[in-house]
Amino acid sequence: MDDNSRGRATAASAPLTFADGTEYQMSPLTDKDIAELDEWVQARSIRIARMSLSAEADAMERRETMSLAMSEASRLTWMAGEGAAVMATLPGMTRLVWQSVKKSHPDVTERMLAEKLFSPENLNAAIDTYEHLNNIGPNLKKTKATRKGRKRKRRRGGKSTRR
16 A cells, blocks of 8 residues: 555544555454354354265264354364464455455455455555554564564673663
8 A cells, every 4th residue: 555545544444545546445444344254254163164074974973063063163263373373364355354444345255355455456455554543553463584683782691681
């Protein structure tokens, strides 16, 4: 997202502009959105378990598989662990962007956004807008290289530490 488009952001939303000029208003996630993202990650996990069952699976195997899947899914959240890994996929990013634009653009579908987000340029624009909107700045995205570049500070006793 360029500096001009950030200037048009409001407290309630920020513009997301794709390479083809299409623009959507992204809104910050609400508690309801966060709950819906958790539910989406959990449902996806259960759906994958269900699809993994073979046609020959008996009732006991189905019951055990689904019981385990529901137990595991209940611990998933979109912000951590396996849930965060799911959100890092194209379907996960699509769902996150859709969750943010649907308030201002109820006619936009996840499928429409998936087609746009398949482009790395558009995906990066969505990530930048999301981070800007939700106050995730460069301080939270330090790389290993920037951590290694810090100067060492001498402590009493001659041991060095990173500052």
